[in-house]
Amino acid sequence: xxxxxxxxxxxxxxxxxxxxxxxxxxxxxxxxxxxxxxxxxxxxxxxxxxxxxxxxxxxxxxxxxxxxxxxxxxxxxxxxxxxxxxxxxxxxxxxxxxxxxxxxxxxxxxxxxxxxxxxxxxxxxxxxxxxxxxxxx
Numbered sequence: 365x366x367x368x369x370x371x372x373x374x375x376x377x378x379x380x381x382x383x384x385x386x387x388x389x390x391x392x393x394x395x396x397x398x399x400x401x402x403x404x405x406x407x408x409x410x411x412x413x414x415x416x417x418x419x420x421x422x423x424x425x426x427x428x429x430x431x432x433x434x435x436x437x438x439x440x441x442x443x444x445x446x447x448x449x450x451x452x453x454x455x456x457x458x459x460x461x462x463x464x465x466x467x468x469x470x471x472x473x474x475x476x477x478x479x480x481x482x483x484x485x486x487x488x489x490x491x492x493x494x495x496x497x498x499x500x501x
Contacts, residue, residue, distance in 0.1 A: 366393040370463040372454045372488070373401050375428045378469025382499040383432060386467040390439050395464070397441040399432060400457050401425035402450040418447055451487035459493050466496045 371386035373379045383399070390397040403421030406414055425445040433443065446453045458466055470485040485498045 366390075366395045366465045368398065368461060368463045368465075369393075369395045370398045370400060370454070370458055370461070370466045372450070372466065372468045372484075373399055373429065373432070374450075374469070375401075376469055378499055380469075382467045382469040382497075383435075385497065385499055387436065387439070389465070389467065395439075397436065397439050398457070398461060398463065399429060399441065399443045400454060401429055401445045402453040403445060403447045404450060405447055422447065450484045451491070454484070454488050455491045455493070464494050466492055466494060468496060468498055470498045470500050 366389060369386055369390050371379075371383050373383055386397060386399075389395065403418060403425050405421075406417045422445050429443050429445070433441070444457070446457065448456075454466065454468070457463070466488060468485050468488055470483065485496075489496045489498070
């Protein structure tokens with residue numbers, strides 16, 4: 365039984381499809397819905413530049429999540445923007461909030477990109493404390 369459902373959202377087509385599936389699951393199981401966007405900090409830069417990029421990213425994701433709130437009727441929902449590595453932040457959020465199920469989109473990178481970098485979805489599957497559904501966009 366799913367009581368707490370986490371959707372990792374970045375605005376991509378696969379994230380939109382994952383969001384729709386998460387709403388369906390939350391409605392079916394009467395689950396609490398958690399919507400998480402993760403702003404990745406820059407790899408390099410001065411402290412002032414890094415803070416500016418993080419602030420801009422937070423505003424971007426907060427604005428990105430706003431229209432989703434109107435699509436959730438009758439569900440208990442929580443929206444949050446975190447800063448950090450996406451896969452790590454998703455797994456930590458799931459652990460901290462006792463999430464039963466994660467729904468995440470997969471962007472479908474090329475084989476070389478997946479081999480070189482791995483994918484967020486693959487990393488979440490490997491380390492999540494609960495079941496994970498991956499939706500291809």
